[in-house]
Amino acid sequence: MGLLARLLSEDTAKSVVAVACESLNELVQDVGPAALLPRLPAIVEATVALATNAAPCQTLLGADEEDGDDDDGDHDNVLMDNVADLCGGLCKVAGDKIGADAADALFRAFSRFAQPGRPASDRAMAMGCFAELCVELPPPLAAERHFATLQPLFSAACRDPSPAVTRNAAFGLGALCKAAPVPARAVVAEALQALYPLVAKADAAPEERRSADRAAADNALAAMCRICAGDVASAPCDQVLGLVLPQLPLLEDAGENATVVELLVALAATGHASLQTHADAVRRALAQCLQQEKIDEKLARDQAMALLQQLGGAPA
Numbered sequence: 277m278g279l280l281a282r283l284l285s286e287d288t289a290k291s292v293v294a295v296a297c298e299s300l301n302e303l304v305q306d307v308g309p310a311a312l313l314p315r316l317p318a319i320v321e322a323t324v325a326l327a328t329n330a331a332p333c334q335t336l337l338g339a340d341e342e343d344g345d346d347d348d349g350d351h352d353n354v355l356m357d358n359v360a361d362l363c364g365g366l367c368k369v370a371g372d373k374i375g376a377d378a379a380d381a382l383f384r385a386f387s388r389f390a391q392p393g394r395p396a397s398d399r400a401m402a403m404g405c406f407a408e409l410c411v412e413l414p415p416p417l418a419a420e421r422h423f424a425t426l427q428p429l430f431s432a433a434c435r436d437p438s439p440a441v442t443r444n445a446a447f448g449l450g451a452l453c454k455a456a457p458v459p460a461r462a463v464v465a466e467a468l469q470a471l472y473p474l475v476a477k478a479d480a481a482p483e484e485r486r487s488a489d490r491a492a493a494d495n496a497l498a499a500m501c502r503i504c505a506g507d508v509a510s511a512p513c514d515q516v517l518g519l520v521l522p523q524l525p526l527l528e529d530a531g532e533n534a535t536v537v538e539l540l541v542a543l544a545a546t547g548h549a550s551l552q553t554h555a556d557a558v559r560r561a562l563a564q565c566l567q568q569e570k571i572d573e574k575l576a577r578d579q580a581m582a583l584l585q586q587l588g589g590a591p592a
Contacts (some may be wrong), residue, residue, distance in 0.1 A: 284322035292356045297358035298300040301365040320378045326359045327385035364408035372414045379417040396438035406450030419435045419455035431470040439488035443495045451497025454506035491528035498532035501539040510513040524561035528581035534576035559589040
């Protein structure tokens with residue numbers, strides 16, 4: 277781990293640092309927090325330097341340039357994608373041990389990629405990185421602490437012309453509101469209004485954009501479920517179920533079917549009236565998801581089967 281960390285902060289070849297980021301991310305997942313924490317400050321510092329274009333591989337002439345490589349832009353894209361993945365991996369393993377200062381530094385470092393003038397690939401990367409931070413870090417370090425900045429950022433990005441950006445923005449908006457339900461309560465209507473056009477857009481998409489727009493719509497529908505799951509007592513669950521259930525199973529991002537199941541289970545646990553209002557549609561949707569094997573996670577699949585039986589549906 278020490279060697280990989282030194283490559284991040286010292287090597288002058290972008291291709292080498294990109295591979296080091298990828299390898300380090302895989303390693304920290306394997307070894308866990310005990311091995312990571314002693315080196316965490318140095319790795320975070322190197323990650324921030326890379327995200328702010330201040331690392332040696334970005335400021336000094338390295339092996340890539342010396343070889344006359346004409347694909348420097350490709351090196352930049354691969355490097356920054358790997359840096360963003362490393363950022364999420366560090367937060368996943370370190371959790372609250374990463375600390376507020378380091379978390380703030382990571383948010384600031386990637387904020388430049390979210391600017392409207394950046395390429396769509398940069399904007400998508402930034403949205404995905406911020407979303408992962410909201411998922412992996414405790415709310416006091418991420419979702420709650422940065423809610424006032426992230427909520428309008430994600431909502432605005434849902435209107436981006438790039439489906440890659442809108443897909444990540446939709447996921448981020450749902451993750452943010454679920455992790456920070458108290459501040460989200462005041463903006464639920466605004467968040468749902470930002471997400472709904474992605475669903476309508478996919479329904480009317482031309483053939484060449486249908487898959488990409490449908491994937492963004494699947495993330496938008498899942499985000500609505502996350503928003504409701506974060507606060508089932510006050511969220512408009514009835515309206516959201518009316519929109520989501522006819523769309524099941526989600527096909528372009530089938531992994532998000534488990535997110536819908538999570539909401540349905542939460543509603544059942546609280547005896548929420550919307551579950552009975554939509555009982556027929558819930559039975560049909562769960563049966564279709566199970567019959568088509570579109571629920572990947574075993575826990576969610578078992579929960580879906582149990583809820584279907586609870587509602588009087590036939591076992592799949």
